[in-house]
Each structure stands twice: as structure tokens, then as C-alpha cells.
Amino acid sequence: MTLKLQVTASTTQSHRQVLADLAPINLSNAGDDIHVTLNIGYGRSYVYPDQLLLVASAIHGALARGVTISGTCNCTATCEGYASRMNFFEYINIAFHESFIRRSSLGKFLEISKFPDFGTGNELVNEIMKIFVKQNLTNDAILQSLSLTLAELVSNVFDHSQIEEGWLVAQYYPKLSCIRLMIADTGIGIYKALTTNPKNEAYKQLSPLQAVERCVEKGVTNGVGCGNGLNITSNLITQSGGILSIYSGENYLSISEGNRTSGACPYWPGTVVFLQIDSRASVDVNVINGGSTDFVDQFNSDMDDWFA
Amino acid sequence: MVLEMQKFGSVLGSRRLGVIVREEILNALAANTTVVFDMAGVNTVSNSFADECFGKLLFDVDFDTLKKKTTFSNSIPFVRDTIKIAMNQRMSMSSAIA
Numbered sequence: 001m002t003l004k005l006q007v008t009a010s011t012t013q014s015h016r017q018v019l020a021d022l023a024p025i026n027l028s029n030a031g032d033d034i035h036v037t038l039n040i041g042y043g044r045s046y047v048y049p050d051q052l053l054l055v056a057s058a059i060h061g062a063l064a065r066g067v068t069i070s071g072t073c074n075c076t077a078t079c080e081g082y083a084s085r086m087n088f089f090e091y092i093n094i095a096f097h098e099s100f101i102r103r104s105s106l107g108k109f110l111e112i113s114k115f116p117d118f119g120t121g122n123e124l125v126n127e128i129m130k131i132f133v134k135q136n137l138t139n140d141a142i143l144q145s146l147s148l149t150l151a152e153l154v155s156n157v158f159d160h161s162q163i164e165e166g167w168l169v170a171q172y173y174p175k176l177s178c179i180r181l182m183i184a185d186t187g188i189g190i191y192k193a194l195t196t197n198p199k200n201e202a203y204k205q206l207s208p209l210q211a212v213e214r215c216v217e218k219g220v221t222n223g224v225g226c227g228n229g230l231n232i233t234s235n236l237i238t239q240s241g242g243i244l245s246i247y248s249g250e251n252y253l254s255i256s257e258g259n260r261t262s263g264a265c266p267y268w269p270g271t272v273v274f275l276q277i278d279s280r281a282s283v284d285v286n287v288i289n290g291g292s293t294d295f296v297d298q299f300n301s302d303m304d305d306w307f308a
Numbered sequence: 309m310v311l312e313m314q315k316f317g318s319v320l321g322s323r324r325l326g327v328i329v330r331e332e333i334l335n336a337l338a339a340n341t342t343v344v345f346d347m348a349g350v351n352t353v354s355n356s357f358a359d360e361c362f363g364k365l366l367f368d369v370d371f372d373t374l375k376k377k378t379t380f381s382n383s384i385p386f387v388r389d390t391i392k393i394a395m396n397q398r399m400s401m402s403s404a405i406a
Contacts, residue, residue: 118321118322118324118325119317119325121321121322122317122319122320122321122322122325123317123319125319125321125352126317126318126319126351126352129351129352144352144386147319147351147352148352148354148355148390150321151319151320151321151322151352151353151354151356151357152321152354152355152356154321154322155321155322155323155324155354155356155357158322158323158324159322159323159324159356224323225323225356225359226355226356226359226397226398226401228355228356228359228397229354229355229356232355285386285389286389286393289355289389289390289393290355290393290397303392303395305375306374306375306378306379306380307379307380307383307388
């Protein structure tokens with residue numbers, strides 16, 4: 001198959017619009033030939049790091065499958081340095097001459113990072129926390145909740161996706177008190193992970209949409225885990241009033257400021273989890289983690305002597 | 309035996325890592341060695357890791373014996389509470405099956 005397509009990533013676009021542009025790449029097979037015109041940024045707008053991650057991981061995945069991808073990348077002046085610092089061009093296999101001095105990103109953001117094992121993934125989580133602290137994010141409850149959530153999401157990639165590779169990007173915008181994070185994989189997706197040989201036979205009856213809708217419920221699992229990872233993630237968003245968007249296969253779930261929507265979306269192989277969080281939010285880590293004040297009080301008497 | 313958990317990372321966050329560490333713990337217990345889990349330098353323990361590493365020890369050892377033969381040191385409250393939550397969840401699952 002030979003095709004030409006345009007992919008646009010800018011702050012004026014939603015994730016679903018970017019996914020729609022990327023769908024032909026995600027559906028391509030070895031031997032296909034794709035000519036892509038990438039438009040990064042548009043007019044005076046910028047580009048979000050998570051949008052760059054979607055494009056980079058889609059193209060990288062297609063190249064790894066044996067798809068031939070050629071084309072051009074049109075980057076606005078405001079975006080090209082940022083995209084380069086994010087290692088975007090490196091992952092899409094485009095040589096880009098940096099006409100600026102690249103300073104260490106440490107303390108600014110976690111650039112688009114591919115992690116091939118859980119150890120590297122966990123180190124990236126630690127790095128993200130250091131970056132946020134360095135940027136004077138002092139809300140300990142948010143930091144702890146985020147590190148817990150990200151550690152679970154990294155674990156999910158290797159427990160469920162059946163692909164030994166994940167993608168991560170993170171940035172904190174101190175002036176906006178806004179954290180944006182995305183973790184993605186191009187594995188088998190939530191529907192297949194949940195419904196293939198589940199311990200709970202009832203899950204075999206779930207539709208792809210139902211699988212995505214229910215993946216955030218406590219205890220929903222194929223039996224490999226306890227079904228906590230995405231539940232913890234959703235608890236964080238519920239408590240903080242932030243945004244959680246999950247894209248997997250042809251379905252999505254979004255929780256935004258207490259409102260929940262779900263439905264069809266352009267195809268993504270595997271799973272994408274996006275978080276946007278207000279760094280000033282007041283949250284209770286124990287409740288996010290599935291505990292409660294009652295539980296801690298009751299359990300203290302049994303367990304305190306285990307911890308010196 | 310002191311098991312310095314930081315050697316596995318400051319973020320202990322995956323089930324696969326939990327399997328590896330649990331194997332090490334079980335080997336020590338089989339050799340009749342008491343184990344101290346030194347959590348110094350560990351900032352985060354995920355629920356998944358805690359369940360796989362500590363919770364599933366209950367498949368081989370009852371909780372009272374586990375408390376006699378193992379202990380934690382230098383764990384920050386956040387890490388301690390996550391482990392407690394995971395242990396409670398695993399015990400509840402085991403009770404439900406029984």
C-alpha cells in the first residue's frame with residue numbers, strides 16, 4: 001500500500017484529531033510505503049509534549065514493523081527547538097540540525113523517552129519526580145500520588161501489553177500549575193489484555209468499549225494483577241479534578257473535572273494514558289491507593305509491629 | 309540478612325520486579341534466615357510491586373510466621389502505608405477464596 005497523508009500536531013488540536021491523522025500509520029503493515037507531511041505547531045500555536053509522543057511512537061512503531069516512511073516535517077519556528085529538545089526528530093528518523101545550544105533538560109521536562117524494561121521505566125518515574133521538585137512543586141501528596149500512579153502504569157506496560165517497550169513524556173508548567181503526562185505502548189490493548197483467558201469468565205463477554213470503560217474500576221483484572229493500576233490513576237484524577245484520557249484500540253474513556261465520557265476513537269494499537277493535573281490540588285494518597293482512614297486504623301494494630 | 313531494597317531502585321514499581329525480589333526472600337527464609345527489608349532510599353513502592361513481592365509471600369508463609377521472620381526498617385510512611393494496603397488486599401482475596 002502506498003499512501004500520502006498529513007499529520008498535524010498543535011495545541012489547537014485534540015488528542016483524537018492527532019490519532020485520526022495517525023490512524024493510517026498505525027494500521028500500516030510491513031512493505032507499505034507512506035509519504036507523510038508532518039505539521040508541528042500551526043500559526044502561532046505551540047505543540048504539547050504528549051502530542052509529539054503520539055506522533056513519534058506511531059512513526060517509530062511503523063518503521064520497526066518494516067513500513068517505509070518518507071516525507072517532510074514542517075515545524076513552526078516556535079516549535080522546532082522544543083520538538084528537537086524533546087528528541088522528537090530522533091525517534092521519527094529525521095536528521096535535524098540544531099542551531100541552538102542544547103542545555104540539559106534535567107529540571108525542565110522529561111523528553112520523549114522509550115523504555116525497554118521496567119527498570120528503565122521506574123528510573124524515568126524517579127527522574128520525573130526530581131524534575132517536578134526542582135521546579136518547586138512542593139505538594140507532597142500530589143508528588144507521591146503521581147509517583148505511585150506512574151509506577152503502576154509502567155508496570156501495566158510489561159504485565160499486560162505483551163510488548164517489551166513503553167513510551168513516557170512529562171512536563172510541568174509552573175506558571176499554570178499544570179502537569180501533563182503521557183504513557184503509551186503499542187501492544188495488544190486493554191480489550192485483548194482483559195478478555196483473553198481472564199480469571200473472571202464474565203470478562204470474556206465484554207465488548208471492546210466496555211473493556212475500556214471498566215478498566216479503571218477497582219479489581220477489574222485478567223488475574224495477572226489485582227486491578228489496581230488504572231483504578232489508582234482514576235482515583236487521583238477524581239480527587240484532583242484533573243483529566244484522564246485512555247485510548248485503546250478504537251475506544252476511549254475520558255474523565256475530566258468529574259465528568260465521564262467514552263466512545264469510539266481513531267485506532268491506536270495498544271494503550272495510551274494521558275493525565276493532566278493541577279499541582280495545587282489537595283489529595284489523600286491513602287484514599288487514592290485504595291485505603292481509607294477506617295482501614296488504616298483497623299490494620300495498624302496488626303501490622304505496626306512488622307515495621308520497625 | 310539485610311535486604312537493601314534500594315539496590316532494586318528508588319521506585320519499586322513492577323510486578324516482574326516483585327517476583328524477582330520475592331524469590332530472593334523465599335530463598336533466605338528457606339535457609340532459616342531472618343530478613344530485614346531495609347527500605348532506605350526507596351521513595352515509592354507501587355501497590356503492584358508490594359502485592360507481588362510481599363503479599364504473595366502469604367502463599368508460602370502465614371502472616372504470623374512472616375512477622376516473626378521478617379521486618380522492615382527505614383521505611384517512609386508513604387511506602388509503609390502502600391505495603392499495608394497491598395497486604396490487606398491480598399489477605400482479603402485469600403479469605404474470599406477460602
